Amino acid sequence: KQEVTQIPAALSVPEGENLVLNCSFTDSAIYNLQWFRQDPGKGLTSLLLIQSSQREQTSGRLNASLDKSSGRSTLYIAASQPGDSATYLCAAYGQNFVFGPGTRLSVLP
């Protein structure tokens, strides 16, 4: 059974810092891994999708990497801004989508 974990559970950084969020999964037999952002009381917004055959994906200040063999993915956020404050979730898709518990990010002005 796939299990997805994320560390840290919460992170608080000053504006402008670069940061890394970590996602680990136990079953490497996945089709893809997707990173989402969730604002309080809102739905999930897809940020990046990495296919199992890919190593990384980039969108603006975001870069996500995938290492299937080690069961890890990272989300790198460059030059963080207060507007980046949200909960970030990763989801591994094998038989179905399995979500991690999320990392709650606060970027302080």
Next chain:
Amino acid sequence: DAGVIQSPRHEVTEMGQEVTLRCKPISGHDYLFWYRQTMMRGLELLIYFNNNVPIDDSGMPEDRFSAKMPNASFSTLKIQPSEPRDSAVYFCASSYSHPGGTEAFFGQGTRLTVV
């Protein structure tokens, strides 16, 4: 497209009552997913459909829960009878082609409170 649309946004009901949650997926998407989110358990997949057919309902917690997709543009999740432990945010999501290859798009969710 307006995205995935869920209704109602909030629902408060008494224990024992029937609750119906509704979802309109993005036009052209052939996969539809129902998720439940709680503080204790995070996001859990309840059921998903492909071309209106239920594919995997192993996440449905018990027989009180049922889901239907009568056509490509509408799905319902019904809880009968409802219990306080069903209180959660229920999300609907849709995607096209194989979900392994494309992104899932989520609705804004329905916050259900059973008192």
